[in-house]
Amino acid sequence: MPLSITLTINGEPRRIDLDDPRVTLLDLLRERLDLTGTKKGCDRGQCGACTILVDGRRINSCLALAISHDGAEILTIEGLARGDALHPVQQAFIAHDALQCGYCTPGQIMSAVGLIGEGQAGDDPERVREGMSGNLCRCGAYAGITEAVIEAQRALTSDAEKAA
Amino acid sequence: MNRFDYVRPSSVSEAVAAGAEPGSAFLAAGTNLLDLMKGGIARPTRLVDVGRIPGLDAIETLPDGGVRIGALVRNADLAYHQEFARRFPMVAEALLSGASAQLRNAATTGGNLLQRTRCPYFYDTASACNKREPGAGCDALAGENRQHAVLGWSEACIATNPSDFAVPLAALDAVVEIEGRGGRREVPLTDFHRLPGDTPQIETVLAPGELIVAVRLSADAAAFAGHARYLKVRERTSYAFAVVSAAAALRIADGRIEAARLALGGVALKPWRAREAEAALAGASPGFESFQEAAALALAEARPSGDNAYKIELARRVIARALTLAAAGTPERLPALPGSPFASGGSLHD
Structure with missing residues (x-):
């Protein structure tokens, strides 16, 4: 299976090539897309620092493989404000x-x-x-x-x- | 995390064929499996992602009045399904007492039943663990074992099953629908998890490649909806595994208990159904005396596996309390703190 996925991140469709199925949504956001607002605390689903919305639901992005979420809509802290108007x-x-x-x-x-x-x-x-x-x-x-x-x-x- | 191949079958039959290959593991949400893989406790060489198989995510009312819960139904969606929660309130209460909102939004029905023990020696790859490495020994036996099992344990393994969801399911005679290469079969939830014996590495009756496709509850289970509670004692009020929990349900008519259902969590490597206690409650008058007698019967075979004798007395009291709460009637709305012994009402920390 080619490791290519499409995600809509903060309203913007992105085509992403993954070189490894081990990449979590958290590491994808932080290490590959430079969206470092989402934090890595425990990386084991215990602290909640990595919480994002996937298709409108809050989940721990450290325990979600990016490859499993092809087609998903992702909202991170960077996408919450409307211009200068905070949420x-x-x-x-x-x-x-x-x-x-x-x-x-x-x-x-x-x-x-x-x-x-x-x-x-x-x-x-x-x-x-x-x-x-x-x-x-x-x-x-x-x-x-x-x-x-x-x-x-x-x-x-x-x-x-x-x-x- | 070790390297692995990733496949995403599009049907149950493809999934069971792929899952039977050596080294394969099924992936649904991954809230437990990925954690185990990050710690090097689970090392599958291939993940079979069943998360998108169509037809496994429905909550269906059956013609006989029962309910069929697809294996991919998320824990939060089941707990907040109004009709389901009205008919099976202690299942909803147990689900909402477990994990965090983020994990419940992801974790699935099938995955919940297959989550692994949280025994710290199982999780610590530097410790000896017969479950992780058969024949290695058990460091929990002489270790920090105050949280470990008091029922059904063996010298090979004293771990407990961490699921809250499985406890009311065991009490209510849930049935697990399983699909494998040989077709479909059904197993009562009370027979689904295995006690450790000499083979603690074998945790369920699933054969390689077999996949949970649904869990069913009967209309008979819904008849307990008026008097059903899940009570969970843990070391903090929220987001912690049970030290001891109980699912207690009664059918009461004319001031007498017609039938009772009782199961315990946190005490054994499987959800522990207390049938002798149920039999003693049938026909009895609901009250402290009959509840205490039931509690004593439920723990009659219990013995400490280490520094955990306290759990036996705690379990008796949790049972008596859960039965008392159930007899008082299921609350109209789920409590603010599901499963908590603390009464809600805003006074706890305000």
Whole structure:
């Protein structure tokens, strides 16, 4: 099987030749496409730093082979803002000081975008914390992260209501 | 990670032919397999990617009222499927108590049942492990073994099965549909995983090349929906494997238990069905006394495999608590902290 795949990454279709089936989506993004916003923490699916959206769902990109995802639509932290306008989750993370060193932040933000899209947590802090438990923050910014996710959830819900 | 060839069959028959070749491993989401390969614990020379085989990703209601879950249905999609969660609430609760949202979005029904133990000695390639290398010995026996098995273990292996999903499936008499080169066969989930004995490297009844294509639950299993809970004690509230868990379901009429279903997780190398406890509960009055008696029966054969005698008493208490929660009735909405002994309500960390 030729190791050539097509991915739509942050809205842009890309044809990618893989020289090895071992390449994960994480390594593809970081090492071959220079999209280094997605972070490698544990590389074993335990920390969530590598969270991206694949076809709208948040997954750990370190545990996903690129070759398995031919045709997928990928959204990373680099594709979240609209020009200079930050995504509501990005704005909320700044407003609530939801980070310290920042290493886990792209994964936290992508996970929060996924969580809000799933629509299971609403603005219940306990459900938000549970829904974000796959993203570790060793600086311990969890209180701010929970507040930021709840505020972004409210902002996005109110935007959706205005649009309706 | 070792080098491997990659093939992507487009049908089940192609997959089972490819999977039977020596050195092959099936790849679905890969959330466990790729982790094992990165650690050098699994070293397949060929991955057979079954992730895109058509027809394996449906949740179907069957004419008899049961449900058929395709092997590629993602754990999150099953747990959040409203009709499924309404009819099999403790399966949904168990799924949502496991792993993280990211992993549940990827992990599949078949893959969940085939995940490997998280015994640290299995994961550490510098340690002796009969499961990883038959005949090598077991470093867990004299090691850090407080998390290890108290039921069904052998001197060759004291590891546990990490799946939450498999526990309510075992309690509810789920059936695994398997396809191989010889055709299709069915195995009750309670017979699917093997106890270690002298061959801990053989973990399931699957022959080389055999592929799980679906898991079925019957209409009879749905009759327990009103009183069904999964309770999971772990070392942190979320994103941790069970120390001990229990799936408990009751059918109650006129203040009496008509029928009970009970299985344990975290205690053995397979989900542990407690049939004697179920038999004792049938006809009993739901309450602390009958639940304690059931718990004692379920652990009657238990013995510590190391520094884990505490698990036996913990398992008794988890059973009594799970039965108490089940008797109180399945909550209308899944708890904020699925499977947690902590009541939700926002007070835990606020």
